[in-house]
Amino acid sequence: MPGLLDEVNQPVGRISLRRQIWLTGQATRMVWTSAPRDSCLVVAGALLMGVGGAFQVLLTNSALQTVLADGDGGVPASTIRDLLLLVALTAGVKFIASFQLERERVVGELVGRHAQTRVLDVAARVNLEAFEKPEFYNRLERATVTAEFRPLQLASGLLGAITSGVAAMGVLVALLVISPLLGLLLLTSAVPLWMATSRSNRMLYAFNYRMTHMDRNRSYLSFLITNRENAAELRTCQSTPFLRGYVDDLYDRRLDAVRVMTRRRTAAASLGNLANATVVAAVMLLAGLMVAQEWLTVAEAGAVFVAIVLVNQRLIAAAESVLQLHECILFVEDLVGFLGDRPTPTAAAVGTAEAFSTIELTDVRFRYPSRSADTLCGIDMRLSAGEVVALVGENGSGKTTLAKVIAGLYQSTGGVVGWDGVPMTEAASLARRDHVAAVFQDFVQYRLSVGDNIAMGRPERRDDDAAIRSAASRARATDFIEALPDGYDTQLGSQFLGGVELSGGQWQRLALARAFFRDSALLILDEPTSALDPRAERELFDDIRRLCAGRTVLLISHRFANVRSADRIHVMADGRISESGTHDELMALDGRYAELFRIQANGYATDRDSDDSALSRTSQ
């Protein structure tokens, strides 16, 4: 697939140590805010394990001292007491360790919930323009994956590092009491582990960063192949193998990259382990030499060996936890970056402004972020309360874009969109969002109940059954809804248990009902009847003023018969308004509108003429 290789080969910026420390702080804060009680329990457990570890070594030392000092081959009572204590202590430490593991799992779930809901909140609040940028999707993908899969790792990494670190420190303190030299030397065995871990994690992060775009493409292709909506077309065109070819290609490239990365990571880990084992062996050898030189007693040497084994075990466990934590920290960078995106203020924060009496556009321009030219070029128009205003024009002339700019979903990149003279800044448009309802061409088919589908227009009124039924009636949807097995409670979507599938026209009637239920001052209808049968379409347009009683309707349609009764019709061409007026005025102008109107009217007339002549031939 073109363009993907560039993304894969893109260099990934290195995260400085300072930033890593800051991110660790952020991760710790995230864990703490999500699960304060459970985190406290884990930290308390870690402290107990640390103290327990120190006592294990000291008790071993004491037991060996008394056995060796006794010299008559018997086992003194104090040794038996020390050994019993040692058994109890070891069992206690093991119990705390398994308790820690379970708590970490709970903390992971809590952090996961916290992170995922925050990602959803931010994604739900960013403005519509963010969805025009591929980088946004890449960041969203990384943040979503991080929020979904990393929290358990983050919690167990952070808490495990604390637990093992404190436990190792406890034993190390005991070792330092017996032999400071050996204790300090043993501490250095952690350095190669740390270096290998950091390197390995940087490689993994760079890999995932570079793969994001390619993985998104692969998910999209898989979605195309597995999605119910595409199944009929893919089977008709027999095009699934073509898409599978792309999926295979992307997988091959991912696997090649995985192989290179795992080879390098294994090499880094092996080097780290080798260096660690060398230091540990050197410490043991030194302990043996110290016994030979009588700088250590045999009992102390026994305790030292126990301590070396315990410290090393815990240092390795701590390194593994730090590995996990460090791995997460790099991904937390994505999450924190995404959550730090400047979200648009919530509608609740900006409050609700009054509805409008006029919306005026002055020299309005708009350019999509991915485009090098303006899609709307110098639009001047006016909508007054209660009017029906229509937009017509050829495909791609800018009608839908203009409707979204008027609604404040996109901010104009030039000129002014004023609602009663108030320019539609981001905050101003949010404050007026309450007054906008729309049925776009790509309206959503919610696989929820019929009632929910309508109530989505204004969810806070979900319980208003009378209003839901009235909206359905205005959209001429009552008959088919009442014929469904559970009426308004029917689950839609055959992919769900007991779910019922609707026809395209029935879905569109639900979308219309949703817009009527929203009952806003401005109603945008973008090809609202494209899937309706001719009778339903005629009824809707003949009745539009009564149905929208006093609302301003911005109507987009390719069927000129549908717009002829509008108060004003604007003809769009190449992002500009080329003609404006009522139907009669535009016909009198004899311009583009009149031409397109006649083409459609002639099409019907020709069909009727040929039908008439066919009929007359048949009757002869």
Ligand SMILES: Nc1ncnc2c1ncn2[C@@H]1O[C@H](COP(=O)(O)OP(=O)(O)OP(=O)(O)O)[C@@H](O)[C@H]1O
């Ligand atoms: N999200 C987008 N990003 C970039 N360009 C876009 C985007 N959406 C639309 N365009 C471009 O903007 C231009 C106007 O599109 P728009 O959908 O507003 O036209 P339209 O008049 O509503 O077309 P139609 O009659 O086919 O619905 C087209 O050239 C289209 O390719």
